[in-house]
Amino acid sequence: ETGVTQTPRHLVMGMTNKKSLKCEQHLGHNAMYWYKQSAKKPLELMFVYNFKEQTENNSVPSRFSPECPNSSHLFLHLHTLQPEDSALYLCASSQVRRLDTEAFFGQGTRLTVV
Amino acid sequence: AQKVTQAQTEISVVEKEDVTLDCVYETRDTTYYLFWYKQPPSGELVFLIRRNSFDEQNEISGRYSWNFQKSTSSFNFTITASQVVDSAVYFCALTPSLGTSYGKLTFGQGTILTVHP
Numbered sequence: 001e002t003g004v005t006q007t008p009r010h011l012v013m014g015m016t017n018k019k020s021l022k023c024e025q026h027l028g029h030n031a032m033y034w035y036k037q038s039a040k041k042p043l044e045l046m047f048v049y050n051f052k053e054q055t056e057n058n059s060v061p062s063r064f065s066p067e068c069p070n071s072s073h074l075f076l077h078l079h080t081l082q083p084e085d086s087a088l089y090l091c092a093s094s095q096v097r098r099l100d101t102e103a104f105f106g107q108g109t110r111l112t113v114v
Numbered sequence: 115a116q117k118v119t120q121a122q123t124e125i126s127v128v129e130k131e132d133v134t135l136d137c138v139y140e141t142r143d144t145t146y147y148l149f150w151y152k153q154p155p156s157g158e159l160v161f162l163i164r165r166n167s168f169d170e171q172n173e174i175s176g177r178y179s180w181n182f183q184k185s186t187s188s189f190n191f192t193i194t195a196s197q198v199v200d201s202a203v204y205f206c207a208l209t210p211s212l213g214t215s216y217g218k219l220t221f222g223q224g225t226i227l228t229v230h231p
Contacts (some may be wrong), residue, residue, distance in 0.1 A: 033217045040223075041223070042220075042221045042222060042224070043205070043221040045218060045219065048218055056218070077164040090157075090158075092159075092217050094217035101151065104161070105155055105158050105159035108157040108158065110157075
């Protein structure tokens with residue numbers, strides 16, 4: 001079992017659909033993150049959750065709505081997306097205030113908006 | 115503002131060649147951490163190394179070595195005797211060490227490394 005698991009691995013959705021991405025970490029971490037990886041662009045941090053509280057939103061459009069019900073689970077709710085939102089969405093987790101650990105990433109959800 | 119630049123978009127080598135991936139960064143923080151991650155075709159980012167800005171010692175781990183030079187704001191990564199399994203996208207990343215966690219990273223654009231047999 002990998003440390004950070006993302007489902008689904010692939011998702012194709014229409015612009016009028018509503019879907020959700022799920023991330024689960026089994027590492028006992030207390031911080032979780034959503035990153036977006038578009039073609040030919042650096043990974044972009046979208047949201048940060050520390051102890052289930054959202055601490056950062058990097059000017060992400062409201063059609064992306066995160067949810068963190070507990071320290072182990074993170075969701076990204078999607079609605080009325082645009083084709084330019086097609087990307088690999090990566091979830092990560094880390095331990096807040098631990099100076100001897102790094103962030104662990106999931107394998108990502110490859111999203112295609114048609 | 116922080117910025118990480120990986121000037122090499124793609125590198126292609128033949129197996130057993132040595133290859134160096136360049137990383138240059140900009141930050142106003144006096145203390146920070148630098149990272150290298152590997153992204154194989156499966157998608158997940160695999161952690162390779164973390165380096166504190168106070169520690170300029172070079173590090174070697176098997177075929178991997180890292181050269182951190184604070185004077186030139188560079189943190190280069192060398193693979194010795196490359197292998198086909200090294201083919202992946204490699205990312206350099208930066209985070210301030212005064213932050214509370216290592217997940218809030220500024221990434222470079224990535225370097226696609228292809229090792230041919």
